Amino acid sequence: MTKIVVIAGPTASGKSDLAIQMAQRFNGEIISADAMQIYRTLNIGTAKVSPAEQQLVPHHLIDIVDMTAAFSVAEFVTRADQAIADITARGKLPIIAGGTGFYVKALLGEQALDYVASDAGEVAQLQNQSLSDLVAELQASSQELAHRVDLHNKQRVIRAIQIARHGKQTTPIARPTYEALTVGIDWPREVLYARINARAEQMLAEGLLDEVARIFAAGGETLQSGKAIGYKEYFPYLTGDITLADATQQMQQDSRRYAKRQLTYLRHQIPGLKWIAGEQAETTMAQWLSDWLAK
Structure with missing residues (x-):
């Protein structure tokens, strides 16, 4: 060990x-x-x-x-x-x-x-997008998450998109x-x-x-x-x-x-x-x- x-x-x-x-x-x-x-x-x-x-x-x-x-x-x-x-x-x-x-x-x-099931390549791809495009994707994917997250915070929007795409696992x-x-x-x-x-x-x-x-x-x-x-x-x-x-x-x-x-x-x-x-x-x-x- x-x-x-x-x-x-x-x-x-x-x-x-x-x-x-x-x-x-x-x-x-x-x-x-x-x-x-x-x-x-x-x-x-x-x-x-x-x-x-x-x-x-x-x-x-x-x-x-x-x-x-x-x-x-x-x-x-x-x-x-x-x-x-x-x-x-x-x-x-x-x-x-x-x-x-x-x-x-x-x-x-x-x-x-809580872990989000995604890889580094996906995160890098999301980072390269504008905040406005990310917000639009999140709103289209999950209105519930879009209402809960700070839409001015790019990192939080990215994490919400990952959750919308893949779900969230607590194990x-x-x-x-x-x-x-x-x-x-x-x-x-x-x-x-x-x-x-x-x-x-x-x-x-x-x-x-x-x-x-x-x-x-x-x-x-x-x-x-x-x-x-x-x-x-x-x-x-x-x-x-x-x-x-x-x-x-x-x-x-x-x-x-x-x-x-x-x-x-x-x-x-x-x-x-x-x-x-x-x-x-x-x-x-x-x-x-x-x-x-x-x-």
Whole structure:
């Protein structure tokens, strides 16, 4: 059975750093399990690893879709399975790192998913059509789906067309099963909150508002990416409704609340997860991983 390592935890807990450290020590490559790091050009607000860090260790499932695109957990699982197979075939260790617990749960086979029965060639053909032509096809195929989907969102229209053409299956296609070492990084609550607050300030200093403005101009909260914490809190600032300080305070508060939800989800939804203290994460993880690989 293929061995994989999963490093989970709340936002700002240090997942990316720990994954890089372990990949360097154990000949690994990293697969991102972050629902926002898939988006090209959105680097600061997603806390994406830098180009320099990506040079240290190969990363997968980062920068794979445009910021206006929709992306499903089923698509993540399909791509992650492919990446794991490729990494393993090259004799390296797949290390999955990210805070999107639903992605982790689905990858580990603990969550039933909706799959659309179509191939990459069909998707590419649909992508090449204009939105107006796609909407016309959808309306001709299924008025019910056309009324339920956002007709201004090309990715959602394409998915609806696929469902109209092929139907939807909730039993996943045959997937590999993995032997996983699954670890969550844990910090004292006050330390984690301080890390979250500090990272928000750092993001601002690095140019977060440029990314906010780009998403806002492309559609804001009508986009899947525009609903993300770290971006949506600043839209009222761009329209002059609140101050920058108020927007940042809201972003920090939303991030802290999100971290709390992440911790609850991981504790109750990810079986076999072992918690590791943030202060000793590198040393403890290296020992755990060494022992586990030797079995």
